[in-house]
Amino acid sequence: MKLIKYLRSKILLGLSLAILTYMMIPLALIIILSFNRPKGRQNTAWNQFTLDAWTNICRDPTICRAFSVSVQIAVLVTVIATIIGTMISFALVRHKFSGKDGATLGVFIPLSTPDVILGASLLALFLNIFIPLGFWTVVLAQITFTISFVVVVVNARLAGMDPRLEQAAMDLYATPFQTFRYVTFPLALPGIAAAALISLSLSFDDYIITSFNSGRIVTFPIYIWGAAQRGIPPQVNVIASLMFLGSLALVALAAIITRRRRLKAFA
């Protein structure tokens, strides 16, 4: 009887771990194959252990160039989309004005537009007004679809904020600017940071919209798409592994720092 009860309490844990494992399977394969010396061009079957790809990440310079193009684009897109999106979010959540429902709908529609259509309509625009396709058209296109995601994430944070905190600041004679600088903004910051992180990953990983507007510029996903036919070199696996493990390490570092700070605050 006790055993059955114990097992029942662990069902949910078991399910969760199974789902998490399922989500990690392709990553495990990517990391394992980054240590492989592929037999032919296709790096799909285990052949021989080697650190070759890890020690020579940039042997094929096109891989590293594509990676650096993607990083540059992602940083630009993140900065601009986060600023514009946060401004929209503040207007939508913190202010009352006529046409608010329309504005909300205007932000929601891009979110419910399939990527192919977004990419294609922007391509049509750039062709019509004779903007040559390349780095900047990709930046413009990616900002367009990222803004709505920023608004959603920042909205969630702002909606959960207690408006009385700002009123309290005002009651204590803080100017509107001071209230924003010392109360509103710090409270909204985790939401803004999360939005920036999501923009970064959306931009860095985008293939569909980018492929319509890239012209000849090769981003990291476009490189992978092209390489998939003739075989993806293990160096790509190394970069993906580094991105995955690096993001885990960054989060761990952030957790340790906040814990230290909290301990200090207690001491």
Place this chain on the structure above:
Amino acid sequence: MTTLAKKRKIKTAYLLLIPGAAWLLFFFFFPLSSLLATSLKRPLGAAPEDGFAYALQFSNYSNAIAEYWPYFVRAFTYAGIATLVCILLAYPIAYYMAFKATKYKYLMLVLIVAPFFASFLLRTNAWKTILSADGFVVGFLNALGALPEERILSTSIAVVLGLIYNFLPFMILPLFISLDKIDKRLLEAAGDLYATGSQRFWKVVWPLSIPGVVSGVILTFIPASGDYINAQLLGGVSDKMIGNVIQSQFIILRNYPQASALSFSFMAVILVLIYLYLRRVGTKDLL
């Protein structure tokens, strides 16, 4: 608040909106309307290179739908199945994270988000390797005689599996956020009033998680139905979705009016489906 302060607040709201509104007007709504105009153009010659002229050729739509309706059906079927399975997979893990995992909550959250940084094309390609004919999975399932076609790759199963895998995080995250917001005291109160475990779930937790389910369904279903990567990498010729058609019409065949008409028909169906869905579940706080 004085009327002056109120007016100033309204003015700030508009000032905050200007850059975003201008951006979306110029880079989203303007291109979309020019796509609409393109969808009604008529060809000037037999080949796409001859160009197209502005017209009101509504037959582009009837032709597009008559020729490609199976691709629409397939896209919505695949995306619908994938979305349902995503709910079934996402709910337990989101529930566990919100209610049970105290210490490891954020570790799990990070593990769910971190794969985003390892290219989704590469991850989808990894599934191609895992599901390949000489792989362990197919061998095992064939030994059981579970596969009617004796393979997974290049079948509709592979495409749906790819969609599930790629869009699962978009279901887990909004679900987790809405479950995490639930006041745990509500569950205690239900328990104090002698609610059984399943009553507590269906009368308290489930209704409060509906906003998360709605955002999750929208964030999963729309991109999944417009996706062409999974069908391209994992599916066979007969598994192509409407996204594949639109993409090849734009990029390869360059039949812009046809492609635009398909895009708009597709978007119209999506908007109608979302409208019906939202009317049924009735949620106001989407954003």
